[in-house]
Structures are given as structure tokens and as C-alpha cells.
Amino acid sequence: MIELRRYWHPLATAVELARGKPLARTLLGVPLVLFRDASGEAAALQDRCPHRHAPLSCGRVRKGEVECPYHGWRFAADGHCTTVPGMELPVSNKPLVHAFACQIAHGLVWGCLEPDAATPPPVMPAVTDNVDYFFMTDTVNCTLQQAAENFLDGFHTHFVHAGWIRRDGQRQSVRASVHHLASGVEARYSDEGLQSGLISSLLEGDRQTSMGRFRLPGMAEIEYRGRRGLNLLISAWLTPESDQRLRIHARVATRCSILPGWLKQLFLRQLFGVILRQDKRILEQTSENIGRFQEVRLEASMLDSRLDLLAPSIRQLLAGEALTVEDGKAIECWL
Ligand code: FES
Ligand SMILES: [Fe+2]
Structure with a gap:
């Protein structure tokens, strides 16, 4: 089999990925949460909060970060935790949630689990003009x-x-x-x-x-x-x-x-x-x-x-x- 994890796959239409709401998707068995960051770019994280494993896709998007529905921890598009309500944030340079490659192209939101140098771009339709x-x-x-x-x-x-x-x-x-x-x-x-x-x-x-x-x-x-x-x-x-x-x-x-x-x-x-x-x-x-x-x-x-x-x-x-x-x-x- 070809390695499907190394290809881009559409996960949603760009319209489905509204600014304020995360979306739950699964790609090749991997649960993902999709959301738009502060600049409107698409982001994909593993759909599991590292604290008690609540699904981040059941939370909401605040200022371009996804907020866990359980205790409100917030995560940026790169997987770093930016907010733990009720305490000063401990300094951590490491992302706490795995971030996956994600982009918008041809009206769709695409994800790739393991992009490498050989990963071709998202497959476009044969006709796009007129x-x-x-x-x-x-x-x-x-x-x-x-x-x-x-x-x-x-x-x-x-x-x-x-x-x-x-x-x-x-x-x-x-x-x-x-x-x-x-x-x-x-x-x-x-x-x-x-x-x-x-x-x-x-x-x-x-x-x-x-x-x-x-x-x-x-x-x-x-x-x-x-x-x-x-x-x-x-x-x-x-x-x-x-x-x-x-x-x-x-x-x-x-x-x-x-x-x-x-x-x-x-x-x-x-x-x-x-x-x-x-x-x-x-x-x-x-x-x-x-x-x-x-x-x-x-x-x-x-x-x-x-x-x-x-x-x-x-x-x-x-x-x-x-x-x-x-x-x-x-x-x-x-x-
Ligand atoms: S489970 Fe996510 S903040 Fe506690
Ligand atoms: Fe048919």
C-alpha cells in the first residue's frame, strides 16, 4: 500500500470551518480537532486535552486558540498551552498537544499526518477557471x-x-x-x-x-x-x-x-x-x-x-x- 499518512487529504470545506467553532474530524484513525487561528489560517491538533483527555473539539475557539470544555486550558495552533485558568502558566517550551500539518486550498481544509519532501501538493480539480x-x-x-x-x-x-x-x-x-x-x-x-x-x-x-x-x-x-x-x-x-x-x-x-x-x-x-x-x-x-x-x-x-x-x-x-x-x-x- 502507498503510505496514505504522507499525502494531503481534505478534512472539511473551508466554509464548514467557521471562525468560532472547532470541528472534529478523523484521518486514518487519528482523531483531530480543526480550528482557525487568529489570522484565519486552518490548524489541526490531536483531539485530546493532555490534562484529563477531554475532546478539544467539544470546546470553543477563543482568540484563535482552542479552549478545552473541561477546565478551560487553551492551546495555540502549534500545540503550546497558553492558558491554565486559575494559575500562572508554568514556563514550558514544549507543545503539549501534537500539531498536524494543515492548510486551505481549492475551497477545502487539508491535513497531512506525516508530510515529507516527497509529499505532493493537494490534488486540484481539472478545471478551476470560468x-x-x-x-x-x-x-x-x-x-x-x-x-x-x-x-x-x-x-x-x-x-x-x-x-x-x-x-x-x-x-x-x-x-x-x-x-x-x-x-x-x-x-x-x-x-x-x-x-x-x-x-x-x-x-x-x-x-x-x-x-x-x-x-x-x-x-x-x-x-x-x-x-x-x-x-x-x-x-x-x-x-x-x-x-x-x-x-x-x-x-x-x-x-x-x-x-x-x-x-x-x-x-x-x-x-x-x-x-x-x-x-x-x-x-x-x-x-x-x-x-x-x-x-x-x-x-x-x-x-x-x-x-x-x-x-x-x-x-x-x-x-x-x-x-x-x-x-x-x-x-x-x-x-
Ligand atoms: S481536561 Fe482539558 S482542561 Fe482539564
Ligand atoms: Fe454511482
Whole structure:
């Protein structure tokens, strides 16, 4: 496995991290408290007061420091204790709470447990200019690999999202090719007409190509392009809270148009809310089912078909292995 602790992962949206209130998050099993320091920068500390181990995330933020809810000890962004109510502060040069690397980028608050010289910057969306966007967030009980595969797999949409994205009785012939990216992999679909489901009829006038891509450590992205450029870009960062639980931050972006962003958001939020719930349901049903068969190593015995275009590559990337799929390999299929 790649060392997920050495990568940046989104923990919250920048909007969620309000000035006066700490946020509880978990990254790879480590409980964190997030807050904004006096200058508005994001900070992440271990979510445990060293005095009696109360959760700092249940306290409040005062003058850019987090205050423990139990006896009011206060901690700065670097983990130093600045106040012990009722006594003069003993001089201590050492931080009393572990501070983690934290930054705000692309509208998200990111944390990294063990950054080093090889840690790449936070993974940004493919398109940032001339788009209206908003974030949708949720948690789901499954592995990073399961969620990434699901998000980028077109062949479940006829069943899990029947009528919303595609319909099984209305498949069309499509050409798909797989391409290597730096720390990622991408599938490109061409010759696909408008999809048979509701979302395409409402959102897409002129689809020409679509792409699904995965980038380490956990970003899955779907991009639809028409003659006039971008129609829709959904970038989903999958943050492992533990081996079996993810926090998802999905950025839904559309090309700026005469429709105001807030109006598009009102509509798209409802629509993609349905899709997200449908995916969450099948992912959790699948994880629970795997849990019923603990005597077999099911991850090692998954039966890939030719249509699982990206899944083997996602597994190899997460395992830190080289991609074995031929770069540019194409297949014809019915999608
Ligand atoms: S437990 Fe935090 S101040 Fe006592
Ligand atoms: Fe789906």
C-alpha cells in the first residue's frame, strides 16, 4: 500500500470551518480537532486535552486558540498551552498537544499526518477557471478502493441509478480507452451519444467526450465535454477516516452561463443528492456483505471483467505498483 499518512487529504470545506467553532474530524484513525487561528489560517491538533483527555473539539475557539470544555486550558495552533485558568502558566517550551500539518486550498481544509519532501501538493480539480461550483459532503462505510471504483464505473449506472443516469434497455455502442497519468489513470469515452437517463437530458446539449480519472491518493473525477467546452465536472476527494469509512467531498462544477450559480446549485444539489444516496446504499450493502465472508480474502478474489476499465489500475496505484494496462488501450462496449 502507498503510505496514505504522507499525502494531503481534505478534512472539511473551508466554509464548514467557521471562525468560532472547532470541528472534529478523523484521518486514518487519528482523531483531530480543526480550528482557525487568529489570522484565519486552518490548524489541526490531536483531539485530546493532555490534562484529563477531554475532546478539544467539544470546546470553543477563543482568540484563535482552542479552549478545552473541561477546565478551560487553551492551546495555540502549534500545540503550546497558553492558558491554565486559575494559575500562572508554568514556563514550558514544549507543545503539549501534537500539531498536524494543515492548510486551505481549492475551497477545502487539508491535513497531512506525516508530510515529507516527497509529499505532493493537494490534488486540484481539472478545471478551476470560468466555472460555477459547490461542494457536497457525506460519509460512507466502505474502503477507498471500493468508492473510487464505484464513482468511475459507468456499468453500474443502469442498475443503481436506473433512469437517472442510464437505462439498461437503451445501451449504446461506445469506444473507451485507458490512459496513464502522473500518479493516476484515466478512461476516455468517445462516440457516446446522449445518455438515456434524466440527468443527461437535463444537463447536456452536446456531449462529445467524457472522462473518468483517478489520482492518488484518493481523487475520482468525471468530466463531460461538449462542443463549447466543459459541461460538467465532478471532483470527489475520498478521505479515509479509517480502513472502512470515508468522508467524501464532491465539488460539482459547471461552465459559467447566463444561469446564476445559486440557481444551478439549488437544482443540481437535489439531483446529485439522489445519486449519492444510491451509491452510498450499494457501497454499504457490498461492504457489509464482504464482512459476512471473513474466512475468504475477498479483495484478492474479485472477478474483473473487460468492462472494469479502471478498477485494476486503481488497485495497483493504491498498492504502489506500476500500471500493467497498456497506455491507450481501447475497447468497444455497450454502455
Ligand atoms: S481536561 Fe482539558 S482542561 Fe482539564
Ligand atoms: Fe454511482
